[in-house]
Amino acid sequence: MKQNIVEFPEILDDAAKNAAPIPQLSERAELSLGDAYEIQEAAINLRMQRGEVLSGIKLGFTSKAKMEQMGVHDLIWGRLTDKMEIENHGYLDSKRFIHPRAEPEVAYLLKKDVDQNVTNDNVLEYVSNVAAAIEIIDSRYKNFKFSLEDVIADNCSSSAYVLGDWKDFSIDASNLEIKMMVNKQLVQSGNSKAILGNPLNSLLEAFRLAKQYNVDLKKNMIILAGAATPAVYVHKNDVVAVEVEELGKVTLKVN
Ligand code: OOG
DSSP, rough: OOGGGGTTHHHHHHHHHTTBBBOOGGGOOOOOHHHHHHHHHHHHHHHHTOOOOEEEEEEEEEEEEHHHTTTHHHHHHHEEGGEEEOOTEEEOOOGGGGSSSSEEEEEEEEEHHHHHHHOOOTGGGGGGEEEEEEEEOOOBBGGOOOOOOHHHHTTGEEEEEOOOOOEEETTTTOOOOEEEEEEEEEEEEGGGGGGGTHHHHHHHHHHHHHTTOOOOOOOTTTTOOOOSOOOEOOOOOOOOOEEEEEEEEEEEOOO
């Protein structure tokens, strides 16, 4: 890693651990996309050294609504770890987060290790289930403001996720109504087709990116396909619910 960015992974890791926002790293050094993914990997390695295990990957900016909300226009991806998972109907401890936002998502479960034989035509053989999900994003940057390179270095704001009940993968998830409620009020609504035309396309992108960046996708890992709607800030005592037609409901309480 370049000398002038070598301390960035630890700065991001500390910001997440202490729930203390930092200025954008791109203000301190010019970052290329390659630098940004290198910082992301090194910051996740710090979590792994504390015992966290890679549980999958997430894609971001897969819908126009999200790109427009954040002013960034490129697909991004980040790493998920087991410690980020919160059980369905479980609790998010708001003290551990800076300014958490919720997004409605579609998740996929891998049924076998992804190997060299994967192609666009046989990708479905690697996936067993699909579920509704909530992703909690929590940018480590002040005011949730960042450049493309900043957000990639910051693991694409990933901080927590909740999975609904796994459903059979044969359900066609290309055109499902999605609703997000906070305290029973509808706060966002959309359709799964907003996710790259079909969340399955996110899956293809995830496989492609994992290969490109040498990330081993293994049996039982998950892929979060990206939000179909803009994200919404959540606060202490909120109850967040995401409902995806045919996939069911997933909820989270903030305390
Ligand atoms: C970056 C993460 C975006 C999505 O689904 O588009 C994302 C952010 O907005 O902070 O997770």
